[in-house]
Amino acid sequence: MRRVLSTGELTLEGQIDSASNVTLVCQAHLDDATVRCVYKPVRGETPLWDFPDGSLAGREVAARLIDQALGWDLIPETVLRSEGPAGAALGPGMVQAWIDQPDEPHTPEPVEIVPADEVPAGYIPVLRAHDADGSVVALAHDGTDPRLRQLAVLDAVLNNADRKAGHILIDRGGRLYGIDHGLTLHTEPKLRTLLWGWAGSPVADDQRGDLAALGELLISASELSTSLRSVISRAEIAALAERAAALAGGQLLPFPPGQRAIPWPPF
Structure with missing residues (x-):
């Protein structure tokens, strides 16, 4: 592929x-x-105040390389190309394999907004708010799916600033994936996600082993570190290595910051 x-x-x-x-x-x-597949040209990236212009495609590729090195396969295959479709004249961009979803949506979805007193069994409420009619609703995510929890760990490693509900897909076979990783790998803490239900909990032992192995690759003259240097900065790789080492060493999954903890819009 x-x-x-x-x-x-x-x-x-x-x-x-x-x-x-x-x-x-x-x-x-x-x-x-x-x-x-989907093709996101660098030329079509919306400028942001906190991420360098033209860097989002490379961050998507870096996120997939890191996921692949961990052996978790949560992100669809992603590559960087010098040109898009013939005649489009949009230049370099990111190309990612498309995830086919079932015609009927997964019920319930991995992340749901439900009446506050009707949170599905096994779901973890993350926040409460008032709906347009004034009723109290809860935003909750599945607390039983091991791949969703693994995605929350990956987001902490990637420092993902944009884990929306629509960035979590379930394919026709019921397998869960995460997409849209352009806002990742910043050197400063940027984690914004809807998957806060595991905040303060430990990373599974097998995942800690994977993270420790990743950390070793990042600080050595490995193929991974060489590939990452072509799409993100050395400072970003160093910050990534620090996050991986901390979680591998027993650091708990982070708690939400005091502000900007939820991406907007969340869905």
Whole structure:
């Protein structure tokens, strides 16, 4: 799949209009293989005050490289290309494998807004608010899915500033993935997520072992560290290594900061 995404011919299907950055749906063709994918050109990235301009595509690629090194496979295959679909003239960008979702949505979804007294069994309430009609509602996420909890750990490692509900997908086989990792890997604490239900809890022992191995790769002359240096800064790699080492050493999952703990909009 990676070879198809990296070198296959891209043909344009359409555009996701709801995305904050230009996001095109494409087909990548190589020999007899075809992979549906999304292409996000660097030129289509919305400038942000706290992330360097033109850096989001590289951060998406870095997040996948880190996920792959951990062996968790929570992020779809992601590559950086020099050009998008023929004729689009949009230049370099990120290409990521498309996740096919079932026609009928997963019930309940990994993250739900429900009446405060109707939180599904096994779900962890994260916050309460008033709906438009004044009724009290709760935002809650599944507390039983091990991959969702693993995604919360990965977000802490990546310093993900944008874990919205719509960035958590479940494919036709029931497997959970996380997408949209452009706002990650900042050197300053930026964690904004809807998955705060495990705040203050320990990381599983096997995941701590994976994180320790990741930390060793990051501080050595490994293929991973070399690849990361092509898409994020040395300071960002050093901060990543510190986060991985801290969680591997027993640090608990972080608590929400005093402000800006939830991405906006959350859905």
